[in-house]
Amino acid sequence: xxxxxxxxxxLPRHTVPIEAVGARIGLTPRQLRLFRRFxxxxxxxxxxxxxxxxxxxxxxxxxxxxxxxxHLVRFVLHARSMPVAVPYPLNPLHDLLDxxxxxxxxxxxxxxxxxxVGLLAVDLAGRLLAGEPxxxxxxxxxTGEKTFTRDAQLVPETSVFGxxxxxxxxxxxxxxxxxxxxxxRQRPEFDGRLAExxxxxxxxxxxxxxxxxxxxxxxxxxxxxxxxxxxxxxPHNVNQVSWRAICRRIGYPLDxxxxxxxxxxxxxxxADAFINLHTATTRxxxxxxxxxLIAAAGIGxxxxxxVVTH
Numbered sequence: 001x002x003x004x005x006x007x008x009x010x011l012p013r014h015t016v017p018i019e020a021v022g023a024r025i026g027l028t029p030r031q032l033r034l035f036r037r038f039x040x041x042x043x044x045x046x047x048x049x050x051x052x053x054x055x056x057x058x059x060x061x062x063x064x065x066x067x068x069x070x071h072l073v074r075f076v077l078h079a080r081s082m083p084v085a086v087p088y089p090l091n092p093l094h095d096l097l098d099x100x101x102x103x104x105x106x107x108x109x110x111x112x113x114x115x116x117v118g119l120l121a122v123d124l125a126g127r128l129l130a131g132e133p134x135x136x137x138x139x140x141x142x143t144g145e146k147t148f149t150r151d152a153q154l155v156p157e158t159s160v161f162g163x164x165x166x167x168x169x170x171x172x173x174x175x176x177x178x179x180x181x182x183x184x185r186q187r188p189e190f191d192g193r194l195a196e197x198x199x200x201x202x203x204x205x206x207x208x209x210x211x212x213x214x215x216x217x218x219x220x221x222x223x224x225x226x227x228x229x230x231x232x233x234x235p236h237n238v239n240q241v242s243w244r245a246i247c248r249r250i251g252y253p254l255d256x257x258x259x260x261x262x263x264x265x266x267x268x269x270x271a272d273a274f275i276n277l278h279t280a281t282t283r284x285x286x287x288x289x290x291x292x293l294i295a296a297a298g299i300g301x302x303x304x305x306x307v308v309t310h
Contacts, residue, residue: 002126003174004308005138006065009278010058010165011265012047018160025150035160040240040259044162044266046147052085053092055144059165060100066140066169070100075128075139076107079121081114081269081298082145082152093142102140114298115236116184118143118270119306122170123182129172141168143271155267155299156195157205159238162266166274177277180225180291181307183218185211190301204301209245211303216250216295219305223291230307231290233257234276236297237267246295258285272296273306286310 018041022032035041047055056078060066066073078093086092097103110121118141125139144165147153153161187207194201220226233256235243240262247254258276268275273294280286290310297303 004177008063164268181222
């Protein structure tokens with residue numbers, strides 16, 4: 001049973017109000033009012049002088065559980081929302097492996113699930129480790145991306161991206177944070193440029209709560225659980241209003257959804273799930289044996305949910 005051995009998070013110290021982001025990418029006053037008053041956004045974390053390598057380095061430096069076990073890491077997966085992160089021939093992932101003594105691992109990028117790709121990477125890591133003869137073998141899932149273009153800074157009418165990174169050690173089996181179920185719902189009819197197609201954007205926003213609820217229910221059914229068994233829901237940090245709509249639809253208490261990072265950190269691509277898990281554990285919101293649910297959606301469109309036992 002796939003287990004999350006340890007999770008570490010790196011957030012840049014530099015905080016930027018959404019108005020400053022809006023001025024840089026050309027948002028209107030109406031759009032900014034929508035983000036702040038309706039969606040509950042306030043600021044994002046950015047490192048304007050840092051590179052993708054710096055961002056991922058910060059996450060690995062915050063993961064003491066890796067020290068002395070580098071030789072056990074068989075796979076390194078960079079779960080990336082954006083298909084392209086740096087210009088060719090730069091390869092910050094392999095630079096990172098050399099820096100941390102992980103060059104012996106098989107390393108690759110997982111993408112095409114957009115901001116839900118972190119859950120795909122955890123599932124894939126568990127499947128790969130299941131074929132390893134050494135029960136101590138590890139996989140390392142990395143998340144974190146730079147807001148290097150307008151498309152990488154904005155989800156139209158929905159959210160503003162920030163820069164945060166996370167590193168997650170995964171084992172094929174373990175006692176900590178065991179994955180009970182993983183479900184995906186994909187809706188390819190929503191693939192397109194939302195910023196340039198108002199009709200597509202409207203249809204995506206209309207169907208969003210329903211399809212996310214379908215993914216959540218599918219994961220619960222797979223785990224043999226009900227929503228009443230779930231102690232906490234860890235969302236992606238796209239905004240607050242969408243989670244209010246989803247909670248109304250599925251009948252789940254909003255006060256059990258970890259939304260603290262939406263206004264203070266922002267939507268950090270695929271890192272949100274791990275950032276919120278780190279928040280939940282450091283604040284003592286999860287206790288041994290609690291079942292929690294991670295949910296994420298990615299433009300394109302992918303809706304994913306994972307049920308985990310703490």
